[in-house]
Amino acid sequence: VQLQASGGGLVQAGGSLRLSCAASGRTFSSYAMGWFRQAPGKEREFVAAISWSGTRTYYADSVKGRFTISRDNAKNTVYLQMNRVKPEDTAVYYCAIGPTRYYLSDSAMGYDYWGQGTQVTVSS
Numbered sequence: 001v002q003l004q005a006s007g008g009g010l011v012q013a014g015g016s017l018r019l020s021c022a023a024s025g026r027t028f029s030s031y032a033m034g035w036f037r038q039a040p041g042k043e044r045e046f047v048a049a050i051s052w053s054g055t056r057t058y059y060a061d062s063v064k065g066r067f068t069i070s071r072d073n074a075k076n077t078v079y080l081q082m083n084r085v086k087p088e089d090t091a092v093y094y095c096a097i098g099p100t101r102y103y104l105s106d107s108a109m110g111y112d113y114w115g116q117g118t119q120v121t122v123s124s
Contacts, residue, residue, distance in 0.1 A: 001023070001024070001025040001026045001097060001112070001113040002023070002024045002025050002113075003021055003022070003023050003095050003096070003097065003113060003114060003115030003116075004021065004022045004023075004024075004115060004116070005019060005020070005021045005093065005094065005095050005115040005116060005117060005118040006019070006020050006021075006022075006118055007019040007020045007118060008092075008093060008118030008119045008120045008121075009119075009120070009121070010121045010123060011085055011120070011121070011122055011123070012122070012123050013085060013086055013087055013122055013123065013124050014084055014085065015085055015122075016081070016082060016083045016084075016085065017082045017085060017120060018079060018080070018081050018082065019035070019079065019080040019082065019093055019095075019118060019120070020077055020078075020079055021033070021035075021077060021078045021079075021080075021095030021115055022075075022076060022077050023076045023077070023078070023097065024076065026097065026113075028073060028076040028097075029052060029053075029073035029076075030052055030101060031052055031097050031098050031099070031100065031101060031103070032049060032050060032051050032052055032097075032098035032100065032101060032102060032103040032104060033049065033050055033069075033071060033078040033095060033096070033097055033098065034046070034047075034048065034049040034050075034095070034096045034097075034098060034103075034104075034105070034111055035047040035048045035049070035069060035078075035080045035093060035094070035095055035096075036093070036094045036095075036096060036108055037089075037091035037092065037093045037094065037120075038091055038092050038094070038117075039088075039090060039091040039092075042091075044094070044108050045060065046060050046105075046106035046107070046108070047059070047060055047063055047067065047069075047080065047093070048060065048063065048067055048068075048069040048080060049069065049098070049103070049104040049105065049106070050069045050070065050071055050078065050104075051101060051102050051104060052073075052101035052102070053073075053101075054070060054071050054073075056102065056104060057069055057104070058104040058106070060106065062088075063082075063089075066082070066083050066084045066085070067080060067081065067082050067083070068080070068081040068083075069081075078095060080093065080095075082120070085120075085122045086122060087122045087123070087124045088122075089120060089122050090120060090121050090122045091119075091120060092117040092118065092119050092120075093117060093118050093119075093120055094114055094115055094116075094117045095114070095115045096108070096111035096112070096113065096114045096115070097111060097112050097113045098110065098111055098112065099111070099112050
């Protein structure tokens with residue numbers, strides 16, 4: 001299984017960014033997906049998760065109302081739309097594939113495979 005995250009970059013506070021994660025090597029549409037992030041000197045933290053069909057989502061309180069997770073199973077891709085970003089959103093963002101269709105967990109331990117990460121930097 002390979003996950004390729006992209007879309008990171010430098011953005012001003014209050015701006016928007018959309019991250020993408022393309023999957024290959026597994027039946028993408030059969031599994032839940034998640035986004036996590038890790039800032040320098042901090043532990044990896046949960047951002048959002050989405051069920052296999054996209055009908056169920058789960059967000060960390062810190063991003064709820066600002067970020068939106070979605071997926072396009074025809075393109076084997078999951079997205080993270082980041083709006084009204086803040087400097088504290090600065091981190092490397094990782095996508096991960098869950099073990100089941102409805103694995104909407106905020107624990108990184110349960111996710112099977114991880115992408116390489118994409119850097120998001122929010123300037124104040």
